[in-house]
Amino acid sequence: MPFADRAIELSMLAAYLAVLLWIGIRSARQVQSSGDYTLAGRDVPWVVVLATTAASMIGGGASVGMVSQVCQFGIVAAVVTCAWHLQLIFTGLFVAPKLRGLNLITVGDYFHLKFGPLARELAVVNCVIFLVGALAAQMAAIGTVTNTVLGVPYGMALLIGATVTIFYSTVGGIRAVVSTDVLQFVILVIGIGTASMLLVSSHGGFAAMQAAASEGHFQITSHWSAMELFSLFFAFMLGETFVPPYAVRCFIAKDKQHAKWGVAGGGVFLLLFLPIATFILGTSAQINPEVQAAIENEQQQLLDEAADTGKALTEEDAQKQAYQVAFPTLVRVTFHPVFAGVMIAAIIAAVMSSADSCLSCLATVVMEDAYRRHIDPLATDKHLLRVAQASTLILGSTGAVCAWYFSNVADILVFVYDFWAPTMVLPFIIAVFWYHESRVYAVVASMIVGAIAAIVWRFGLDSPGDVGPALFGFAAALLAFIVALPLTSSLRRGWLFCPCSDSSEKDPT
Template identity: 35%
Template sequence: MNLIDLFGVLIYFAVLIVIGYRSVKKVSSSSDFAVAGNRIIWPILFATLAASFLGGGASMGRAGKSFEDGYVFMFAASAFPIATVLAGLYIAPRLKRYTNAHTVGDIMAHHFGAGARLFTGIFSLIFCVGILGAQALAVGTVFHAILGIDVSTGIITGMAVVLIYSTVGGMWAVIQTDVVQFLMLAIFLPLTMLMGIHELGGPVALVERLPEAHFSLMGDYSLGMFLSIFIAFLLGETLVPPYTQRALSAPDSRHARIGYSVAGGFGFLFYFVSATIGLVALVMYPGISPDQAMPTLIRDILPVGLTGLVLASLLAVVMSTADSYLNSAAVIFVSDIYKPFINPQVSESRRLWIERLVNLLIGIGAIIFALYATSIIDALLLSYSLWAPTILLPFVFAVLFDLRCSRSAIAAMLAGATVTIAWKWGPFDLEVLTGLTALIAGVVANVVVFILTYSMFREIPETAVSAEPK
């Protein structure tokens, strides 16, 4: 890499660290660390939420899958922005009824009791670490493609910066860096796509040089495969802890609704950009690894000076997701596990320092996960199977219909997790035998057990948190 480009990347890293340092002054309580004091208006909410979910999977991962399979993967994965728009319209505004809530566990405890909070905290924590590991792998992939350094070294270097600013600055630092990162990705990745298409001779030339299946709606996918991927993205990352935290950070339901819905709409545009970059890379560099499609195009096609800025924007989309999941995992551990079940009398100042310490430790754990992961998308899909079959649907049912039954939520979470694990890692290959993925089987088990148990054991939850409806 040219020294000018390297200097641009170093400046970007320095800006993130400065933001983290300046944010320390704004973090005086756990509420500041977790939800930025509930002062995030909708334009900022839109930017930080979009930056959070448009990470390594939405950029390099989708570019890589489009490199392999064509636009069909983009169509299947568009289920996620659809789910985000729907959540913005119908779920996010309702979350502001819960005052003082910082996590999904706070809301689950209000409806389903202390036991539901504990299981929600455990499953959420595992899920966040898995997604964080996928983003750490994406950071290493960028460094390897652009700088030529070992992927493992890239993972450690990039995640060290994320750990610094997210640990000291909490959600304030995460949101401020997310806004910077969103502006960079919104400008430079579409610019990379346009320059790549121009290099090939225009859109018509790109289409003519692609395999026919790469430009079709279904590609080489069977209907079952398409629906499996669609459902995985429809449910797998919807209302996950970092995104729910964003809605809880808004000052009121109006800001939560607009910010969330607009972010979902932006997702459609960004998915198209990522997928098209993957197709341009396929035409220009057919022999490279799919996950290298986007970084390789950036490295080879852009002029000196611009390459460093676009590399920084690519790192931005990955790091913005990584910092969100890192912050969320720390808040989940303290709010849903440590304070209610280990030390209920913990002081506010001690709670804040524990969140910072846990933030650091979880980041180190995610780095270790990333060092052994093999594919960004595979890591994401594996993590998705830990969210949708356990927490998502009981959470949605509770918020939409004000349901209260501790047995139904706990039974549903355990049933969904058990079926998912048996389907994916049991002695028989049930995915092949039945044609159902582990995620879908787990979701079905989760819903059936929830409905049956709720119909038999409707009751008031054992305990309720301070998050009462306004």
């Protein structure tokens, strides 16, 4: 790549990072209480909730990852991502108003309110596992994406990206996270939208693209079986349902209606906007000879490096990794360097906006579910604010250190998703649609059985028969609930299973 083009790309990225730091400092002035820091004062309008939800949704996997998948497998990869957006619409329409109406602070509060203290602690453990894993994965993605896109060494990219993210999240809390998310959302929409429009026009429309693409690229299932497509669609849908970053978007909205239309609107917008845009980008990458040459070159380099270092790397794995260069290469070979710089900033924005959401949620869980509940229930608001800020700093740095040692983003994310769905999705569904105090024991039993089943299926049996641990664990949790319900519905409940809440009294806003 010419030096001038690289200089333009790096300056665009530097300017973008400087704006993020400025937003962090500006947001810090608005933070007066722990409620401002963790819930943005609960005054976020629906359109901003929509933008921050969408920005959190589009991470490294939904941008660079999905474009490379479409390039490799065809339209099926874009179709599967609809599962993410559909679960957001569902959450927004049916769950968000209920969560917002209760004035809660964390997911643990909701479980306490519905199923008692034991369910709360189980939910908190699940939230921590999910958020720590997702934070480490997104931190690692900052390093790998910047390394792939700009050629900056992984360690250096991780250090710069993580420092900026931790800084603005620590000083400005969720206010800074929401503000930076809006900026990241605007960059993403302008970047991806303009790129997809220019690419369709330059190729001469979809008919010309179809003629140039490989066989099966435009078929709805491509080369996959219907069962394979269904399993993956279901796994995508379950893995992200009701996860803490989306729950927080419900808590920070102005009121129930703003929560409902903000989260559901985010899902509708992404469903309309993202699958077709990623399909255009992935297809353009597939039919561009320069991109194909770059992928082959990258694959050869990976295989040569593996041979030199003695690392075990199959040709299939090398090909999968090599496809990650499809999006950045396409941007570089197709557009003017300035627009390519905007697009590259958009890619990095996508990853950073997902990392900051996880970090902010994790700090709230530590402040509310650990510190206030177990360490100092009488802590003043100022003290809690300091705890939340210190937690953000410490946890963010720990996430970056984890990302330094475990750079395989996909593996971390798969583990996190496998553990979330079996334990948390069914209790949420029951709490929202079929709640009764007599079902508390059965729900707690389903959480415990779901977690054990997923762990045994994944680590003990190594996921036989291509059935994922998330799907198996969810089925086991459902079965445990059905079996336990008639046996436990008439039992007298101990204090650990007694639904109660003091959330309305402790609302920091």
